[in-house]
Amino acid sequence: VQLQASGGGLVQTGGSLRLSCAASGRTFSTYIMGWFRQAPGKEREFVAGINRSGGVTGYSDSVKGRFTISRDIGKNTAYLQMNSLKPEDTALYYCAADSRLIGGQSPSRYDYWGQGTQVTVSS
Secondary structure (H helix, E strand, O other): OEEEEEOOOOEOOOOEEEEEEEEEOOHHHEEEEEEEOOOOOOOOEEEEEEOOOOEEEEEEEOOOOEEEEEHHHOOOOEEEEOOOOOOHEEEEEEEEOOOOOOOOHHEEEEEOOOOOEEEEEEE
C-alpha cells in the first residue's frame, strides 16, 4: 500500500487542522492505521491509532481530548482532526499502516509509511 499524507500547515495556538492520509489499493480496510509525529531532535512518537472497522481508537496522553482519528473506508482515507493546537504539537506528522495487525504505539509495528506533512503551531 502507498500512503499520501496532506493537510499540514501553519496555524496559531488554539487553531485547528485536519490531516488526511490517502491510501492506494483495495486492502485499506484490512490495515490498522496510525498517526505519528516527529519534532526536530526528538524520536518519532505515537499520536493516534484506529482499528480496521474504525470502532476502536487510541490516543497518546498529550493529544487525548484534542485530536480525533477516523477513517473512511469508501474513500481509502484516514483522518486526524486536530483542535486546540499548541506550539508543542509542531512536528512532521506521518500516517502509517499496520498490515500485520499487531497494533500498539511503537513505530516498528507499522510497516507502511507516508511521506509526512508539516504542522507548525505559532504562539
